Amino acid sequence: MKTWCSLLGLLATGACLYPATEPRLLPLGDGGPDAGLDAGFGDDAGDAGAAQVSCTPSRLDFGTVAANLPTTLPLICTADAGWSVVSLAASSPVFTAQVDPSSPSVVGPGQPIQIDVTYTPTATESDTGTLTLVPSFASAPVVVASLYGSAIAEERCNYSITPTSLNFGQVCPDTGTLGAFTITNLGPNECLINGLVDSCVGGGLATSFRLSPPGGDGGYPTSLQIWVDPCPQPDAGHCTIQFSIDGMVQTLPVMANCCGSAPDGG
Numbered sequence: 001m002k003t004w005c006s007l008l009g010l011l012a013t014g015a016c017l018y019p020a021t022e023p024r025l026l027p028l029g030d031g032g033p034d035a036g037l038d039a040g041f042g043d044d045a046g047d048a049g050a051a052q053v054s055c056t057p058s059r060l061d062f063g064t065v066a067a068n069l070p071t072t073l074p075l076i077c078t079a080d081a082g083w084s085v086v087s088l089a090a091s092s093p094v095f096t097a098q099v100d101p102s103s104p105s106v107v108g109p110g111q112p113i114q115i116d117v118t119y120t121p122t123a124t125e126s127d128t129g130t131l132t133l134v135p136s137f138a139s140a141p142v143v144v145a146s147l148y149g150s151a152i153a154e155e156r157c158n159y160s161i162t163p164t165s166l167n168f169g170q171v172c173p174d175t176g177t178l179g180a181f182t183i184t185n186l187g188p189n190e191c192l193i194n195g196l197v198d199s200c201v202g203g204g205l206a207t208s209f210r211l212s213p214p215g216g217d218g219g220y221p222t223s224l225q226i227w228v229d230p231c232p233q234p235d236a237g238h239c240t241i242q243f244s245i246d247g248m249v250q251t252l253p254v255m256a257n258c259c260g261s262a263p264d265g266g
Contacts (some may be wrong), residue, residue: 051081051137055115055144060131062119062149074100075115075145077133082108084136085115092129094121095147106136121151157191157246159211160184165253168230172259177230181241181252184223187213193224196243230256 055077065071075097077085084106088097099105100114107113121127127149132141166179185191194208212218226241241252 051079051083051135053077053079053083053133053135053142053144055131055133058145060117060145060147062147064150064152065119065121066155067121067124067151067153070118070120071149072116072118075117075131076112077115077144078110078112079135079137080109081137082106083113085113086134086136087141088115088134089132089141090117090129090147091132092127092147094127094149095119095129095131097131117145117147119147119149121149124151124153126150155189157189157211158186159191159245160186161250161252166228166230166255168254168256170259171231171256178227179230179254180225180227182223182225183211183245185211185213187215189213190218190220191245193243193245196226196241228254230254231258 055075057075060073060075062071062073085099088099090097095117097115097117100116103114104111105113115131115133117131119127127147129147130143131145131147133144134141160183162182162184166181168177168179171177183191183193190213191211192208193211196208209224210218210220211224212220212222214222228241230239239254241254243250
């Protein structure tokens with residue numbers, strides 16, 4: 001039942017009268033009027049004025065992802081009181097959650113806190129769960145989202161890189177000295193290579209390319225050579241070739257003592 005306390009009643013008696021089947025008094029206590037009223041209303045179970053928390057979306061669907069690879073989606077939560085997240089828990093171990101590092105830990109009424117929910121399936125099946133949250137203004141967990149996802153078999157590229165580093169020794173510019181890294185698809189899946197970055201790469205390679213598995217008819221070569229000029233200019237030094245294969249970053253060192261290079265420390 002909604003409870004009202006008139007200003008006149010407070011001034012005259014120092015207490016609030018509850019219109020229940022049997023009247024009762026709420027002492028204001030030593031903390032002042034606000035302290036007494038807050039304690040009384042907050043302690044009443046089912047009080048219509050109790051603070052609430054809600055999150056969007058209430059259904060978090062990760063779709064179909066590769067098994068054993070984590071996928072993270074955001075959940076935006078607000079409350080009608082100042083609050084913070086005390087704890088988070090998912091009903092299934094394939095789902096985990098944490099407050100986003102860039103999100104404030106304590107916010108005012110209506111201000112959002114972002115929660116990052118991660119799905120890491122361990123088998124090729126469908127998963128469901130719920131996410132519960134304990135806000136700072138409550139002691140019991142609140143279900144804030146239902147969680148869904150499914151997994152398919154992970155199809156990784158199997159490859160080799162030879163050599164894993166290049167050391168040219170003493171090299172002078174414009175002498176035509178080149179070396180190469182060779183990437184070979186060992187099968188059975190196609191390899192996607194992108195993000196090729198470095199100034200010492202020669203040959204004008206595309207920023208992304210594919211390698212077909214051996215014996216396949218994917219329309220792509222099964223191996224690729226990355227040609228390297230270790231000393232494109234007199235003051236060049238050591239460098240690296242960096243790229244990613246199916247999202248896994250590879251860094252290959254290139255070493256040379258180029259003619260005309262400044263001595264170390266000079």
